[in-house]
Amino acid sequence: MARDPEIIVVDPDIDSRTDTAHMLEASDLTVIAESDYGIAAVAVAKESPPDVFLVSMEEPVARALQTIEMITSAAPQAATIVASSLADAGSVRRAMVAGARDYLIKPLKPEDVTRAVYGVLEQEERKRQQAGGELAEPTGRGMVITIFGAKGGIGKTTIATNLATALARMTNSNVVLVDMDTRFGDVAIMMDVAVEHSIADLGRRVDELDRETIKDALTSHHTGVSILPAPLHPTEWRNLTPDHITKIVNLLAQGHDYVVIDTPGTFNEIIAATLELGDIILLMTSMDIASIKDTALALEMLRAAEVSEDKVKLIINHSTSSNSLREEDVERVLEYEVTWRIPHDYHVANSNQLGIPIVIAKPYARVSRAVTEMAHALSGTPRESKGFLERFLGRAS
Ligand SMILES: Nc1ncnc2c1ncn2[C@@H]1O[C@H](COP(=O)(O)OP(=O)(O)OP(=O)(O)O)[C@@H](O)[C@H]1O
Numbered sequence: 001m002a003r004d005p006e007i008i009v010v011d012p013d014i015d016s017r018t019d020t021a022h023m024l025e026a027s028d029l030t031v032i033a034e035s036d037y038g039i040a041a042v043a044v045a046k047e048s049p050p051d052v053f054l055v056s057m058e059e060p061v062a063r064a065l066q067t068i069e070m071i072t073s074a075a076p077q078a079a080t081i082v083a084s085s086l087a088d089a090g091s092v093r094r095a096m097v098a099g100a101r102d103y104l105i106k107p108l109k110p111e112d113v114t115r116a117v118y119g120v121l122e123q124e125e126r127k128r129q130q131a132g133g134e135l136a137e138p139t140g141r142g143m144v145i146t147i148f149g150a151k152g153g154i155g156k157t158t159i160a161t162n163l164a165t166a167l168a169r170m171t172n173s174n175v176v177l178v179d180m181d182t183r184f185g186d187v188a189i190m191m192d193v194a195v196e197h198s199i200a201d202l203g204r205r206v207d208e209l210d211r212e213t214i215k216d217a218l219t220s221h222h223t224g225v226s227i228l229p230a231p232l233h234p235t236e237w238r239n240l241t242p243d244h245i246t247k248i249v250n251l252l253a254q255g256h257d258y259v260v261i262d263t264p265g266t267f268n269e270i271i272a273a274t275l276e277l278g279d280i281i282l283l284m285t286s287m288d289i290a291s292i293k294d295t296a297l298a299l300e301m302l303r304a305a306e307v308s309e310d311k312v313k314l315i316i317n318h319s320t321s322s323n324s325l326r327e328e329d330v331e332r333v334l335e336y337e338v339t340w341r342i343p344h345d346y347h348v349a350n351s352n353q354l355g356i357p358i359v360i361a362k363p364y365a366r367v368s369r370a371v372t373e374m375a376h377a378l379s380g381t382p383r384e385s386k387g388f389l390e391r392f393l394g395r396a397s
């Protein structure tokens with residue numbers, strides 16, 4: 001390569017990405033841009049395709065992996081190097097499967113980065129000479145988060161509305177919340193919006209939809225979240241097929257960083273489609289025996305459907321205050337790790353009734369902190385920095 005390689009640093013943590021960029025420049029490498037994960041990285045990559053992406057990857061790795069897939073498809077000529085403090089073989093393998101060409105363990109040493117950059121470029125050059133050929137116009141894809149639970153009334157809609165809000169407010173991303181409750185959708189009520197268009201309207205003109213026209217059916221919420229409500233009458237679901245749902249969710253994912261899907265406590269072929277589409281499935285359970293038993297069945301069903309366990313994160317929501325079981329018992333009975341825990345908070349019912357997500361109404365409440373923590377982890381953004389809640393409050397209207 002005659003000219004100096006051009007690098008884009010992708011890292012949701014602004015401080016660490018600035019440090020990395022400085023380190024690269026001190027090693028005489030050219031950083032042409034820095035970016036957050038997701039659609040932002042795709043936009044930067046399309047605007048100025050680099051020779052190399054240097055992508056930071058930390059736990060949980062889903063969003064980093066998804067970003068690697070998106071940018072390698074958006075800028076297929078570029079090579080991706082992952083920088084991570086995760087040194088286990090599984091993380092390395094997953095990064096490579098997602099499209100990384102090399103994997104560096106943090107803390108980064110300038111000489112290792114330089115060697116890796118020139119190494120992957122040589123590899124790419126060889127590949128180009130061997131293969132050549134044009135690639136199709138690439139499109140980015142946001143993360144689809146399906147909120148699933150084996151039972152009704154365990155807080156799925158509460159978490160869906162608050163998680164969508166937290167993602168939109170904290171990460172400044174485009175978030176769409178889809179009400180896939182095929183019985184009686186509650187999202188519109190919990191977010192206090194009038195239903196003008198619903199997912200059933202989209203089903204009627206699914207053939208003519210594209211990633212732009214689908215946006216006309218969305219309702220904008222003042223939090224920044226776009227909402228695709230359920231139809232007012234459950235009978236309207238009859239006109240929607242799993243293929244319709246797949247097309248609708250895929251189009252939404254092309255235009256949004258996150259598609260958060262709320263589901264009912266029942267199972268049908270539409271819900272099966274949303275589980276298949278989920279990059280992450282948040283399997284919610286409450287702490288009562290019936291819910292744990294049904295969650296065990298749901299886990300069994302997901303396993304039988306060969307849904308990868310990496311995708312399924314178990315969440316305990318203390319939707320009632322009764323405490324007969326301990327969280328450790330739940331893990332032991334289900335033989336499954338609990339990823340997040342949402343505490344009980346009597347303010348939740350009030351917020352839901354007022355139609356204001358609790359992360360906005362009471363950002364300091366324990367539930368709000370737990371959901372915010374979850375949003376940070378899912379988005380790969382750093383935990384609360386000093387003054388975050390103040391900024392959050394300041395932006396709440
Ligand atoms: N962490 C919590 N603390 C206190 N109350 C909660 C919590 N989570 C949910 N709730 C309450 O539990 C009830 C059920 O919540 P929600 O409607 O979100 O459940 P759901 O799983 O979506 O139910 P459905 O399957 O019927 O749609 C609501 O009254 C809500 O206020």
Ligand SMILES: [Mg+2]
Pocket residue numbers: 156157158181186262263264
């Ligand atoms: Mg619900």
